[in-house]
Amino acid sequence: MTPLLETDNVTYTYPNGPAALAGVSVRIEAGSKTAIVGPNGAGKSTLLLMLNGMLRPESGEIRFSGRPLAYDNRSLRELRRRVGFVFQNPDVQIIAPTVEADVAFGPVNLGHPPDAVRQAVHDALGYVGLRGYEKRPPHRLSGGEKKRVAIAGILAMEPSVLVFDEPTNTLDPASSEEVMELLDELASGGRTVLVSTHDVELAYRWADSIVLMEQGSVLARGPPEEIFSDHGLLASARLKPPALLDLYNELNLRGVIDRDVPPKSVLEFTDRIERAMHGRAPARSETGRIYLCDADLTGGDDLRRLVEQGAVDHVGAMGTRAKEFAGRERVLLDYTYGVIDKCILKALIGENSLIITTGGMVEHVRRRIGEYSAESGLTLAATPVGETAGHRPRREGAFE
Numbered sequence: 001m002t003p004l005l006e007t008d009n010v011t012y013t014y015p016n017g018p019a020a021l022a023g024v025s026v027r028i029e030a031g032s033k034t035a036i037v038g039p040n041g042a043g044k045s046t047l048l049l050m051l052n053g054m055l056r057p058e059s060g061e062i063r064f065s066g067r068p069l070a071y072d073n074r075s076l077r078e079l080r081r082r083v084g085f086v087f088q089n090p091d092v093q094i095i096a097p098t099v100e101a102d103v104a105f106g107p108v109n110l111g112h113p114p115d116a117v118r119q120a121v122h123d124a125l126g127y128v129g130l131r132g133y134e135k136r137p138p139h140r141l142s143g144g145e146k147k148r149v150a151i152a153g154i155l156a157m158e159p160s161v162l163v164f165d166e167p168t169n170t171l172d173p174a175s176s177e178e179v180m181e182l183l184d185e186l187a188s189g190g191r192t193v194l195v196s197t198h199d200v201e202l203a204y205r206w207a208d209s210i211v212l213m214e215q216g217s218v219l220a221r222g223p224p225e226e227i228f229s230d231h232g233l234l235a236s237a238r239l240k241p242p243a244l245l246d247l248y249n250e251l252n253l254r255g256v257i258d259r260d261v262p263p264k265s266v267l268e269f270t271d272r273i274e275r276a277m278h279g280r281a282p283a284r285s286e287t288g289r290i291y292l293c294d295a296d297l298t299g300g301d302d303l304r305r306l307v308e309q310g311a312v313d314h315v316g317a318m319g320t321r322a323k324e325f326a327g328r329e330r331v332l333l334d335y336t337y338g339v340i341d342k343c344i345l346k347a348l349i350g351e352n353s354l355i356i357t358t359g360g361m362v363e364h365v366r367r368r369i370g371e372y373s374a375e376s377g378l379t380l381a382a383t384p385v386g387e388t389a390g391h392r393p394r395r396e397g398a399f400e
């Protein structure tokens with residue numbers, strides 16, 4: 001199958017600079033989550049800047065949907081509408097005096113009529129959880145909020161590919177997790193998402209495909225479990241293996257656990273260790289329940305009733321709209337990232353939890369719990385929280 005984006009032996013040297021790319025060939029499949037991983041100066045940003053035409057290769061070729069990129073103004077405008085680029089430093093991207101004007105910049109430039117621009121801004125701000133920020137000056141926002149304004153500005157142009165240069169650099173751990181969940185949400189809605197990073201933990205957990213770079217070259221490409229298990233390869237890129245995978249590989253070498261699919265989360269790892277200790281998954285007298293609330297379809301009363309009745313011990317929300325909904329209904333959140341696995345872990349010790357989410361993530365939660373249930377032989381299922389009859393769903397944004 002033709003990859004969505006492809007670079008073929010691309011080279012690039014900055015004026016008066018080093019050879020930043022020395023013959024780079026990569027294939028990015030439609031709908032994939034790819035992390036370009038490498039140390040400082042490896043050429044990651046340079047490669048990403050090539051993908052929406054901000055830099056032009058010295059030699060080699062870049063193809064989008066099988067067609068070589070053209071560099072006239074019209075072709076570049078069209079390419080940038082389809083391949084959105086979020087810079088590492090949001091200050092570079094934010095240019096207007098208000099959040100609203102900033103997010104509107106792209107659709108206005110594309111010549112969309114005012115009503116369509118307003119709708120695009122409204123949907124994009126909703127998606128990143130910044131409704132109500134329309135009139136705020138972006139330069140007064142926090143780093144995490146600025147990042148979300150920059151992402152909204154790109155989403156407002158409805159690109160099919162999203163490219164993020166070091167999306168979590170300079171963000172605190174909670175803001176980083178929120179941005180990564182936003183990226184997951186975008187990917188689960190069918191978009192192709194690429195990030196550059198030197199954070200191997202993030203890349204291991206998030207990506208389904210890794211491109212490992214060093215000194216302007218691609219050292220290796222493949223699934224994260226494979227790339228990050230190769231100590232020699234990582235050492236040549238001056239990187240360390242992700243902690244979870246390192247521990248798994250060591251326990252395997254010592255014969256404590258069998259080699260199987262490497263765990264990606266604490267949940268998968270604890271399951272594996274339990275099985276190694278007991279020879280099988282331990283019998284559980286009673287598992288807890290996981291309630292699932294679609295914030296677009298559930299009334300606030302239903303949500304509060306469930307929480308106030310004490311039916312749930314823990315509450316988690318995934319995605320900014322879900323977090324806003326919980327905030328409006330004054331429901332305190334115990335988990336704001338890694339929510340599904342944390343709730344499964346609680347179910348395994350007999351405690352009940354509630355996951356609030358929206359859009360494509362609802363199905364993602366159901367699927368993940370279903371898969372876990374099938375793998376573990378336990379009967380875990382997501383119990384929907386009263387999707388109130390007659391409650392009118394909010395208008396679905398353009399990005400669902």
Ligand SMILES: Nc1ncnc2c1ncn2[C@@H]1O[C@H](COP(=O)(O)OP(=O)(O)OP(=O)(O)O)[C@@H](O)[C@H]1O
Nearest residue numbers: 014017018020038039040041042043044045046047
């Ligand atoms: N504008 C520029 N002018 C001159 N040289 C540059 C420029 N931008 C990058 N370089 C050089 O090109 C090489 C690749 O840089 P690039 O920013 O692509 O790497 P990176 O892997 O993204 O690094 P980092 O993780 O530090 O962002 C480096 O040697 C860098 O010094």
